[in-house]
Amino acid sequence: MITTTHRTFGQALLAAVIFAGCGVSQSKPDATKTAAAPAAAVKTFRLEKTIFSASLRMPGELQAFQHVDLYAKVNSFVKKLHADVGTNVKAGQVLATLEAPEMGSQLSGAESRLRSAEAVYLASKANYDRLYQTSQTPGTVSQNDLDLALARQKSDYAQQEAARAAYREIADNRNYLEIRAPFSGVISARNVSAGAYVGPSGKGSEMPLFTLQEQEKLRLVLAVPEAYSAYLREGAEITFTIKSMQGQEFKARISRQSGALDSRLRSQRIEMDVLNKTKTLLPGMVAEVNIPLATADSVFVVPATAVASSTEKVFVIRVRDGKAEWIDVKKGRDADGKVEIFGPLQQGDTLLEKANDEVRNGSAVAIKG
Known part of the structure; x- marks a missing residue:
């Protein structure tokens, strides 16, 4: 009995040793797998x-080369309009005639005051001239009387010139009753009709009588970001397209640079002159601008x-x-x-x-x- 038990224990011990040996053998690293990975091949x-x-592509806006709102200089009524929306006008052409009846009487009163001042001056001048001729004979006219006559003549002359200036002012204001075009262009807006009461902005009419734009020459305006402003060259040729005119490409040259950055957008305003004799392009159109950005180095x-x-x-x-x-x-x-x-x-x-x-x-x- 003892012999059998001892044999069984020895067999179990032998099996445990064999199992342990197998575990140790499996934990050894494979020397063939430790070689370094090959270098990556690159182009x-x-x-x-x-x-x-x-080149830089960005949007720009076409603007009239000259644009002005025309107001009445004096309080008056519209007597007649000589132009309307779309009318092509020349520099100096009469666009509207105004009337202010009270200005006629003001001008007449100023003219009367001028004539009166002229008469007073002529009288004082004649008086001084006589006293001066008489004073050539010693003892006939005191020097004090001669000085007083000269002072009176100068005072009357000053009054005459003041009356003349007042008359000229009213006469000049009367000339403002004709509204004329300051330059050649197209009337793009009309805000009054005959009989309307007009005057300076805020005194009779908030809106201008006319808006005049020069369209035969336009400005193409855009804001170039700071990062690209150093590459701009005045005189450089640019091209642009208009979305509503597919298939057409227009050319212009950089004419003006602001030389300063906008404080909000951090961009520089540049302008290009665009000839528009046929008036195909209109102020307000948005253009897609292609600007070359070339360096010398x-x-x-x-x-x-x-x-x-x-x-x-x-x-x-x-x-x-x-x-x-x-x-x-x-x-x-x-x-x-x-x-x-x-x-x-x-x-x-x-x-x-x-x-x-x-x-x-x-x-x-x-x-x-």
Whole structure:
């Protein structure tokens, strides 16, 4: 009995040792799997400098080259209108005739006061002239009487000139009863009819009598963002299209730049003169403007895919001695799949064509043939 039990215990112990040995054998690493992973194969290109010509497309607005609202200078009534909406007028042409009956009597009164002042002056002048001639004989006229006569003559002359100025003022105001075109253009708005009471803005009519616009020459106005303002060149030719005129392209040249940035939009106002003899284009139209942005100096230009962005930086990947280097850069203009970059790079550097953060900084890379 004892012998059988002892044999059974020995068999169990042997089985435990064999099982333990098998477990230890399975935990050993496979030496064939510890070899280093091969370097990633990538496509590269040589960094070169070139003249980068891009263009900026943005909306602009066509405006009349000259635009004016015409008001009455004096309180009056509209007697007759000589122009209406759409009328082409020439500079100096009479657009409306006004009437103010009280101005006739005011002018007559001013004329009478002028004539009276002239008569008084002539009398005082004649008196002084006589006293002066008499004073040539010693002892006949005292010097005090002669000085008083001269002072009276000067005073009467001043009164005459004041009356003349008052008369001229009323006469000039009477000329304002004719509303004339200050320049050639088209009447784009008329806000009164014959018989209407008109006057300066806020005194009789809030709205102008007419709105006059010059349309044979227009201004194309747009606001260029600060980032692109340095590339603008006065005299540069631009092209633009109008949505309502499909298939037509128009040309103009940059004529004026404001030279300052708008405090709200951080943009610069630029203007282009547009000849419009046929009046095909109208003020208020929105244009799609194509502005060339060319530089005189060569810059680094790379494919857009060569620039990668992460949450922390914008970078390109340079290959040097078989390893990848992340190089921080700043992006400039972009066009047609190309982008302008600035950073600590040199001409001839080897960059990845397709950069991404999967190619880690310092990792081994192999260049594809």
